[in-house]
Amino acid sequence: MYKSLFLLFLFCCTHSVKAQRLVQPTLFRCYSMNGPVMSYFKDASLMQHFMQDLDSTLFIKQGFKLANNSSIQFLPLTKDESNEYKQNSPLPYPQININLVEYTTAGYIQQFNLDTNDSAFAKEVLSVFKLQVIITESPTKALLNKDLDILIKQGPSNGIGIPIYNLPVTANGFAELLKKSLPIILDSTNHFELIEMKVAGAFVGDNFILENTAGLERTPVYSKDKLSKYSYNNQPQIIRWGNQEYREIILKGKNKTILNDSLQKGVEYARDLFDADIVFLLQEGRDVLNDKNYLLQFPAQIAYNINDDGQAKPYINLITGKYHYLIEGKDTIAQFSVKRNIVETEKKLFAHQVTNGFTMSSITNIENTERIINMNYPFLVEGKLWNQPFKICISTGLREIYFNNQLICIAYGNKLPERFVSLGESINATTFNALMIIAYNQFLQ
Numbered sequence: 428m429y430k431s432l433f434l435l436f437l438f439c440c441t442h443s444v445k446a447q448r449l450v451q452p453t454l455f456r457c458y459s460m461n462g463p464v465m466s467y468f469k470d471a472s473l474m475q476h477f478m479q480d481l482d483s484t485l486f487i488k489q490g491f492k493l494a495n496n497s498s499i500q501f502l503p504l505t506k507d508e509s510n511e512y513k514q515n516s517p518l519p520y521p522q523i524n525i526n527l528v529e530y531t532t533a534g535y536i537q538q539f540n541l542d543t544n545d546s547a548f549a550k551e552v553l554s555v556f557k558l559q560v561i562i563t564e565s566p567t568k569a570l571l572n573k574d575l576d577i578l579i580k581q582g583p584s585n586g587i588g589i590p591i592y593n594l595p596v597t598a599n600g601f602a603e604l605l606k607k608s609l610p611i612i613l614d615s616t617n618h619f620e621l622i623e624m625k626v627a628g629a630f631v632g633d634n635f636i637l638e639n640t641a642g643l644e645r646t647p648v649y650s651k652d653k654l655s656k657y658s659y660n661n662q663p664q665i666i667r668w669g670n671q672e673y674r675e676i677i678l679k680g681k682n683k684t685i686l687n688d689s690l691q692k693g694v695e696y697a698r699d700l701f702d703a704d705i706v707f708l709l710q711e712g713r714d715v716l717n718d719k720n721y722l723l724q725f726p727a728q729i730a731y732n733i734n735d736d737g738q739a740k741p742y743i744n745l746i747t748g749k750y751h752y753l754i755e756g757k758d759t760i761a762q763f764s765v766k767r768n769i770v771e772t773e774k775k776l777f778a779h780q781v782t783n784g785f786t787m788s789s790i791t792n793i794e795n796t797e798r799i800i801n802m803n804y805p806f807l808v809e810g811k812l813w814n815q816p817f818k819i820c821i822s823t824g825l826r827e828i829y830f831n832n833q834l835i836c837i838a839y840g841n842k843l844p845e846r847f848v849s850l851g852e853s854i855n856a857t858t859f860n861a862l863m864i865i866a867y868n869q870f871l872q
Contacts, residue, residue, distance in 0.1 A: 450491040450562060452478075453522040456504035459529040461554045462593030466793040467601045468501040480606050485523070488613040489562070489571065494520060504528065521570055526559040553579045553595040553626075556604065560612050575612040575620065577604060582625030585645045586784025587839040587848060589631045589776060590824045597783045598791040600626040632780025632790055635773075635802070636825070640837055640848045641787050650843035655863070657844070659856050666860050669711030671869050676705040676726065690726060693748045701744060703730035708743070712753075712864035717857050722754040723868050725765070743870075749810050753865060761861070763810025763817075765871065771820075774802035784839075806871045812861060819866045826866040830854055836862075843867055 457465040467473055478499060485491045504526055530538060532548075535555040541548070555578055562571040579595045596604060604624055611619055630637075648657040653668040676684045676694070686694065694705055708725040726746040731739040745751070745765050753761035779794035806821040812830070820827040826844070828836040835854060838847035844867060853859075 448491050449494040449520040450485065450489075451494045451520055451522045452481075452499045454524040455499055455501045456525070457501040457527045458504040460534050461529050461531045461595075462591070463793045464529055464594055464596065464601060465501065465527070467598050467791070469795075470598060470791065473598060473602050474500070476602060477605055480609055484609040484613050488610065489615070491521075491523075491562075493523075501527070521562050521564045524561045524563070526557075528557045528559075530555045530557065551580050553581060555579065556608075558608050558612055571613070571615060573612050575608055575622065577608060578621065578623045579604075580623060580625045582627055584627035584784070585846070586628055586630055586782075587640050587645070587837055587846065588633060588636045588782065588784040588825065589822065591629045591631055591781060594629045594781060594793075596626045597629045597781060597789060599783065599789065600629075627783055629781045630784040632777030632782055633802075634775045634777070636837060637782055637784065637787065637790075639834065639850060641785065643848045643850075645785075645846045645848060647846050648838075648840065648844040650840065650845065653843070655844055655867075657847075659849070659859055660853055662856060663716065664856055664860055665715035666864055667713045667715060668864065668868065669713075672709040673706045673729070674709060676707060678705065689748075690746075690750045693746050693750050694726065697728055697744070697746050701728055701730075703728040703742075703744070705729075705746075708745075708870050710868050710870065712861075712868070714857065714860040714864070717860065719755060719857060719860070721760075721861065721864055722752075723865065723870075724752045724754060725870055726750050745870075751808075751810075753812070753861060761810060761812040761817075761865065763808050763812075763865075766807040766809070767805065769804045769807040769820075770801050771804070772801050776800045776802055808865060808871070812858065812865075817862060819862065821866065821871055828862050828866060830858065830862065835859075838863070838866065840867070842869075842872060 457468060459465050478493070482493045485493065531554060532552045535541070535552075536549065555576055558575045558577065560571060560573055561569055563569050604626070607624065608622070611617055611622065646657055646659070648655050650656075654665065655667075656663070656665050658664065676686070678684070678694070698705070706727055706729050708727050710723045712721040712723060713719065714721070728744040728746070730742045732742055734740050745767075747764070749762050749764045751763050751765055752759050776799070778798035778800055779792055779796065781791050781793050783789040802822075804820050804822050808819040808821065810817065815831045817831075818829040824839060824841045826836075826838040826840075827834065828838065833851045835851050836847050836849055836859070838844045840846070844863065
């Protein structure tokens, strides 16, 4: 009796395997007109998880199992290749083919003749992925032929670093994009043609930002209309910036602007190098809860270049030297220099790596060859605040703030702060807020 039951069980299992519908992975192709995102497919772990997700989702949605996925890889899709697939050499089961194309937002609008007046779409969408899956049973019969457009938008993030603007997703974000898209596109009863995904941003690998901030608490900053709210030392803080203004510096005549001897020499030296109008660039700042009103003052040369449209475009050259001030009432509380395009050779960017700006484990190579670049700061502010030395390294999306020769904060945000990490010993809130007002003034962006 037991022998008969065993034979019956064996027959059922054998019959089930033979009856199982298989599909052969054939052409998997990808292309990006935006950046290096398709390099993620070179990651063996990502590809393994993708093929596992594809296999399980195919079985759930279409009743297929992959016949062989051990050697599949995504190949470059060239512009002259057709989106149509032809059945290759006869096989006892169908074939599955996948295309994945990433468009820039502008390229997507142009390619599909969208309404370019939809400014919200252009501002909010970082890039667009078009996923296409075709399952063919014969040269003339397609069992499935579907497209899915995935709009990528900025989602919440704890990342801090130098952002990569042509790479909208991290490796984990890309894997999640694929995983969420498969059940939609492989479902024959699902007629969605477009979905949205909010993702965390990607950052360039480095040896000085992530190393200092990995895993540490991020303080969120709620910024809007030149006003920022955050907590510091467990106390609420509000700072605000005023509008950009300027005041002409008159060098001759009875209305001559009174300058101290040092600034007078700096202005004369600048005019010898470049003859242009001299002005004070001005922006007010306010530490709201601590009731402090500040004025940022930058002596500068201003000239105008005429562009191809005949419009005058201002060119601003800050006076070289410690002639720039933060003023409270009648008191100059900070005096500093502003240097342009400063290279720091000890700080490195790893252009072959991408991270989520939060964990060391997120580091992913997007190139096989190392590309190490010295960090370049468009602006370096250095001077004294309340007779204590300070320095602010300003780059796109990042501010590194030093006080009394100690790194006390790394803040993320381009025009206004979005989040920051406090480092070292905390300083009083009034000093911290004054540093933030200098760091995010509009003249150094």
